[in-house]
Amino acid sequence: MLEQYAETAYMGKQDAKFRDEIATDERDSMYCRYQSKQALFPRGSVLGHCFDSSQTLFYKDNLNGSAEDCRSLFEIDKKLKLAMNTIPANFIDFIISSWVVLHLINLWFIIFIPSVAFALGATTLALDFLLVLVVIWVISKVMSLMVLPFFRSKYNFTVNFNRLNGIVKVPSSNAKDFEVAPFEKFNAHYKVQNNPKSGYPYRGFSLLHYKYSMRYAKTYANQITPALIHWELLQNFMDVTKPLADIPQFEYYREFDKTTAEFDKANGRPKYFWYRVDKSFLKEMNQADDELRKEFIDEEQLNNLLTGKPIKKLTPPDIFKFPWKYADNIKAESEIKFGKTLWQKFTSFLMVDL
Known part of the structure; x- marks a missing residue:
């Protein structure tokens, strides 16, 4: 049954037979047994972009050096690896x-x-x-x-996505090792968790290996749209046939990826654009995202997801594909400045040193 499930799931189909009956007794993890029965997120593009309000934080982290610190901390020094935090998967985490x-x-x-x-x-x-x-x-x-x-130095806490070889590394239950599998052997299943006191739902997805108890999970406050955007982000990062999404989070990787570098050169994209553009441009990107989401009624599309109906696909404006064409204030490369402000240094000092 696992093989039949894999064949239907990888094609993005909502086959209720396999979704409801899959791996009841074949998975070690009760969590994975339960989650593997939930609705599947479609593969490919739905909203058609990977930009949301979280990119403002990545923009700031790029310039103040926090993003570089994180890459060093999690040994993401091989250019095209993405380390992502997930819901704690082991006791130490x-x-x-x-x-x-x-x-x-x-x-x-x-x-x-x-x-x-x-x-x-x-x-x-x-x-x-x-x-x-x-x-x-x-x-x-x-x-x-x-x-x-x-x-x-002793434990692993992030799920690592490698664009170069298409491999996902998930921390083992003891956090000392990694479990490794191809990205294409994972499926995104609908996930909801409720606040035990208020009952408030957090919606998202669990990225589950079709056979083994390997997972990566994300949830957001009572909406399915952010989860769809994040699912598209992961697919985009792992799809070497397409250029990386033009978002602050991926700026570091663009020059190291052949497909993306060729796209940037062919379209005259300014090098290190998200390091050079004024932060006010982020408001324009967020406004474009807000306008696009008006066409995507969250509750309606959530219902489509849960009932196996097609989710509405959107055609995003060009500002998401060619943002530099819409930006007015782009600094010269020589004017790029990195480092925390005094306030950022102070708040970093107050927090625990992660």
């Missing part, structure tokens, strides 16, 4: 992710709780709270500097 969240919550408490106490006139109590919370922050910060380098 869960502990570190929880640590980051708790550290951030403590920072908010340092600001909020003493401020409220001061406002209520409880000065002594406010100072006591401030002292305790600052001590907790110091301990967490020092531990991050001492402990996290050890974890980085």
Whole structure:
């Protein structure tokens, strides 16, 4: 049955027989048994672009050096590898992710709780709270500097996508090794998880190997559109027959990929465009994305996905394919500046050193 499922799934078909009956007893992971029965995301283009609001963050990270730090941290030094964070897949990953969240919550408490106490006139109590919370922050910060380098060197926490050979590497359950498989042997299945307190749904997909318990998962707040965009992004990165999407996240890779470099040269694209364009241009890209999404009714297309009906396909405007043709302020290469602002350095210092 696994082989029959693979043949239908890879063709992007919604064969209910195989979706409902697949691998009930053949998978080690209960999670994968359940997820493999969920609706399949279609292969290929739906919205037709990979740009969304998250690209603003990648734009900033490119210029302040954070993106380069991440590539070094996860040893993405072979040009065409993409390291992606996923929902924690093992205990160590869960502990570190929880640590980051708790550290951030403590920072908010340092600001909020003493401020409220001061406002209520409880000065002594406010100072006591401030002292305790600052001590907790110091301990967490020092531990991050001492402990996290050890974890980085010993454990794997990201799913790695390799455009050069089409291989996906997923951290093993012990986080010490990688499980390896071709991208084409993964399918994107609908995923929803609910906040246990509010019941609020987070929708997305689990990228599952058709046979083995290897996965990569993403969810977004109550919408299927961002998940479709991210699914198209992964497909685009792994499809060597097409140039990379023209987004800040992929700027670093463009010159190393033959297909993309030939496309850029043929169309006169400015080299290092997303390092040189003014950040105000991101507003134009986001506006174009907003306008395109008006044609894509999220709930309607989610229903189509879940019932196996065709999802509406959009034709994006050229600004997504040739953004440099729509940008007014493009600096000279010699004017490219990298490095964090003072505020970025300060906020980085406050956080745990990941």
